[in-house]
Amino acid sequence: LAKTTQPISMDSYEGQEVNITCSHNNIATNDYITWYQQFPSQGPRFIIQGYKTKVTNEVASLFIPADRKSSTLSLPRVSLSDTAVYYCLAQANQAGTALIFGKGTTLSVSS
Amino acid sequence: DTAVSQTPKYLVTQMGNDKSIKCEQNLGHDTMYWYKQDSKKFLKIMFSYNNKELIINETVPNRFSPKSPDKAHLNLHINSLELGDSAVYFCASSQEASGRDEQYFGPGTRLTVT
Numbered sequence: 429l430a431k432t433t434q435p436i437s438m439d440s441y442e443g444q445e446v447n448i449t450c451s452h453n454n455i456a457t458n459d460y461i462t463w464y465q466q467f468p469s470q471g472p473r474f475i476i477q478g479y480k481t482k483v484t485n486e487v488a489s490l491f492i493p494a495d496r497k498s499s500t501l502s503l504p505r506v507s508l509s510d511t512a513v514y515y516c517l518a519q520a521n522q523a524g525t526a527l528i529f530g531k532g533t534t535l536s537v538s539s
Numbered sequence: 540d541t542a543v544s545q546t547p548k549y550l551v552t553q554m555g556n557d558k559s560i561k562c563e564q565n566l567g568h569d570t571m572y573w574y575k576q577d578s579k580k581f582l583k584i585m586f587s588y589n590n591k592e593l594i595i596n597e598t599v600p601n602r603f604s605p606k607s608p609d610k611a612h613l614n615l616h617i618n619s620l621e622l623g624d625s626a627v628y629f630c631a632s633s634q635e636a637s638g639r640d641e642q643y644f645g646p647g648t649r650l651t652v653t
Contacts, residue, residue, distance in 0.1 A: 460639045471543075471629045471644025472582070513580070524594045525638030526572075526584035 431455065431518045437534045446503040448533050450516030453497050459518040461492055461499045466513045466532070475514075476501070503535075511537045542566050543645035545630050551651045552620055560615045560648045562630030570594075571613035572631040572642065573605060582629070588613055589636040617650075625652045 433451040440446045452461070460479050464472040476483055478490040478499070489502040503510060513532040519525060543564045552558055564571060572595070573585040587595035588607040602618045617624060627647045633640040 462639070462641075466582075469647070471631065471647055472642075473644065474641040477639070477641070515582075519638035521637050521639040523589070523636040524587075526587060526595050526597070527638060527642060528584075529582040531581070 431459075431528065432516045432530055434514075434516050434530065434533045436531060437536070439536050439538065440506055442507055442537060442539050443505050446506050446510070446535060446537075448501045448503075448514055448516070448535070449498060450501070451498050452516075452518045455496050455518050456520060458521050460521055461490065461496075462517045462519055462527075463488070463490065463501050464515045464517065464529075466515065468512075472515065472529075506535075506537045508537050508539060511535060543630055543632055543643050545628075545645040545648050547648060548646065549649050549651075551653065553653055554620055554622060556620050557616070557618045558620060558650070559617070560628055560630075560650070562613045562615070562645060564611055564630075564632040564643070564645075566632055566634075566643060568632040568634050568643070569610060570633045570636045570640070571607065571610075572633075573613065573615050574629040574631060574644075576627045576629060576647070578626070586613075586615075587636070594636055620650075620652045622652050625650055 462477040463475040466472040476490045483490045491500045515532040570589045572587045576582045586605040591607045630645040631642045633642045
């Protein structure tokens, strides 16, 4: 079972900032938070990863509070092409562990 | 250059047949994976190989047999195909075998069993 919980779907308009929150109440000490994006008919694509505090790259920001029981993926100024499924994963930093994907959040961006 | 490639992209076959899906990665990664995404879009790990050795083998019918001839290739052979095997199969690779390591996914193979 996935160790994370996230909203099933979200709607937004072009140009808005989108924040997707993920709950991981039972996160382990050696777990990292990783987000993947999947477009229709494509494989998932890595977006961002963090352990605590804030991580930012050219695509998104990831906010993880001190207790690490939740995290928020922030997508600045979304466009229609950001319509996709976003998966939040809590993955252990150890060999032989598989990615466990939950249901993900389907983000729909409209004009 | 395609990082992770799969062939074929589409595969339509009848129940009872045997089929194979091939995967190749040109990233120089040590670890490769097979995932299955069903009609409800759940993505589940099936197998993982690290340096040609099986390290993850989830609860998958033994009709499914992965084969890794070298680090760059991981093929999936399926015997006696059933209707429930219809799904999209994704191959992926990562530099190391840690769950934290970024995985690169192929474009998927859509298998339809009739």
